[in-house]
Amino acid sequence: MTAKKVLRFDEDNKRLICDNFSRPMQKMFEHQDVKTNWNTLMDIKLYHSPGACSTATYISLLEAGVDVDIKFTLLKNSDQTSPEYAALNPKKKVPLMVVDGKGLTENVAIQSWIADTFPKAGLLPSDSWDRARAVSHMGWFGSGIHPHITRHFKPIKFCANTEAHDDIKATAKAMYFEQLALVETELTGKTWFFDHYTVCDSYFFWIYDRALNEGFDLTDYKACTAHNERMRARDSVQKVLAHKPD
Numbered sequence: 523m524t525a526k527k528v529l530r531f532d533e534d535n536k537r538l539i540c541d542n543f544s545r546p547m548q549k550m551f552e553h554q555d556v557k558t559n560w561n562t563l564m565d566i567k568l569y570h571s572p573g574a575c576s577t578a579t580y581i582s583l584l585e586a587g588v589d590v591d592i593k594f595t596l597l598k599n600s601d602q603t604s605p606e607y608a609a610l611n612p613k614k615k616v617p618l619m620v621v622d623g624k625g626l627t628e629n630v631a632i633q634s635w636i637a638d639t640f641p642k643a644g645l646l647p648s649d650s651w652d653r654a655r656a657v658s659h660m661g662w663f664g665s666g667i668h669p670h671i672t673r674h675f676k677p678i679k680f681c682a683n684t685e686a687h688d689d690i691k692a693t694a695k696a697m698y699f700e701q702l703a704l705v706e707t708e709l710t711g712k713t714w715f716f717d718h719y720t721v722c723d724s725y726f727f728w729i730y731d732r733a734l735n736e737g738f739d740l741t742d743y744k745a746c747t748a749h750n751e752r753m754r755a756r757d758s759v760q761k762v763l764a765h766k767p768d
């Protein structure tokens with residue numbers, strides 16, 4: 523039986539270890555900046571619909587320098603409900619990231635994986651407390667704010683009685699603003715959520731932008747609005763926003 527070949531980094535995430543590779547192969551990997559080009563050794567696919575929360579994932583992948591293969595899964599065409607897609611992701615939602623044939627769902631998990639796998643990009647704080655706070659922010663965006671946008675966008679998913687829809691939308695909007703006020707406090711006086719750009723910034727870009735598309739007036743939230751402007755100036759964001767299916 524041939525021993526399994528594995529490329530990995532040591533515990534400090536610095537030294538490349540090539541298990542069971544021939545010496546010439548080891549030398550080749552050591553010679554290249556494998557850490558920078560790590561993704562060239564992986565097949566990374568992102569199932570994405572422009573405008574959906576997979577936008578945040580896509581931005582983080584580009585911020586990490588990943589050469590990602592985008593598989594458009596358009597919500598407007600209900601692509602996420604097709605039997606082919608449901609076989610890959612029974613949750614029938616985007617984002618879905620597939621790495622070397624293995625699927626991962628949920629923005630919090632995917633963006634944490636991106637940050638851990640491409641540490642040079644520094645997409646999560648290195649201090650363990652701040653790192654936990656960053657994961658806490660992502661959990662909050664995903665489960666404490668995103669659902670209000672969904673209720674405003676599609677009240678029919680939550681209540682069959684169409685007469686109640688205006689009420690649901692008004693409540694969802696008020697709940698979104700209640701949370702946005704907390705983000706405003708968090709971002710006041712800061713450029714990013716932490717002392718440098720992290721996945722939280724990618725994620726909040728979508729949380730803010732999606733509400734703009736819902737027609738919410740966010741101008742009073744000055745720190746959040748300034749964050750959005752800084753985000754729009756980044757190459758990653760411009761590339762993601764411009765990338766549409768042919």
Ligand SMILES: N[C@@H](CCC(=O)N[C@@H](CS)C(=O)NCC(=O)O)C(=O)O
Pocket residue numbers: 574575576597602614615616617627628629630664
């Ligand atoms: N908790 C998931 C939420 C994913 C989600 O709700 N995605 C939406 C797009 S923003 C979706 O695919 N909706 C399709 C549907 O509900 O039919 C995450 O954070 O990744």
